[in-house]
Amino acid sequence: MDNDLSINDVKTSVAIVAEINISENLVAEVVNPIDIEFTPKLNMQFDTEDEAYDFYNAYGGKVGFSIRKDYANKSRKTGNITISKFVCSKQGFRVKDKRDIHTRKPRAETRTSCSVLMQIRYDRKKGKYVVYNFVESHNHPMIIEECTHMMPSQRRISVAQAIDVELACESGVPLGNAFESMSRQAGGRQSIGYTKVDQQNFLRTRDRLDSDEMITNIFWADSRMIIDYGYFGDIVTFDTTYKLVQSNRPFMAFLGLNHHRETAVFELALMYDETANSFAWLFDSFLNAMSGKAPQTILTDQDGAMAKALAQVMPRTRHLLCTWHIMANAQKHVGTIFRNDEGIKSVLSQFMYCYDDKDDFCIQWDVMLRDYNVVGNTWLNNLLGLREK
Incomplete structure (x- = not known):
């Protein structure tokens, strides 16, 4: 046997051994090298909960595990967070879904009931968040260093990447093509730092929030509207002619006729703007609220952005002009x-x-x-x- 093993060979061998041991109900730890200064310690202090989360997430990234926030308690008087708990993403087990029996290929269980965690609580005297509980030992292999940047808690879309994603979207470039192009520029998918799902989630979040993280687009449909749509939603009129007097924001309505030829309201929306992205978000939200049922015919005005969004979200719906x-x-x-x-x-x-x-x-x-x-x-x-x- 060749004794000149590379570092990658050693890491691969260790990971395989670890997986075998776990399958035999043995505990195996495979930990990436980490400086002592990045390891949490009891009584460590932070100014904010976000600062504590970022520190623990950075620690997880260096060790090789993804983290998530398990819970946070708030003070009834002040509304400030008093206790917070961060855990390994493999903590516990996924709640059993009753629909799994109808699924051909149910999702595999990925959690291992890992007990690793870091808990903090607010010290009023110090005005700081203090670490009061820290568990370090995992019961599963760690992610190798070359792949840790793609763990859920580590993935990020940078400001420069966000600008590129927005430009591609506004230029009509399909998201898949934009992702592949940016991946090649970054040197491959393993180097871009986010996934296609992250890209889609970013655009959805952007369409709902402004630069101050305030809600921009909103829609609502109560139970009566949803029931009416189930009966009378084959033909829908989407009216964008209403305006709010003070803010001048578009107030929109999905309308139809019931069996008495009376107007039936299926959904209402308050929009920040009338861009193709906002319309796509609205139409997608409409379908989600109506259990995925798209109208057979929809009547609108001659707005080009609206037509583009309709073709994207409801390709089988016949689009007519009012x-x-x-x-x-x-x-x-x-x-x-x-x-x-x-x-x-x-x-x-x-x-x-x-x-x-x-x-x-x-x-x-x-x-x-x-x-x-x-x-x-x-x-x-x-x-x-x-x-x-």
């Missing part, structure tokens, strides 16, 4: 062109209700453009491109 919005936009864009007794509404109504044949529609449209001398009108040409809606 005639009321078309008329309102026509009055605004070309109302001055049709200043005769008929008016723009009368002219466009013919194309909405009178021509079922495609050839007849196109012939009469060309006649209308020539009669009113608007052959090169951009808005009308764009409207013609949307005639199927």
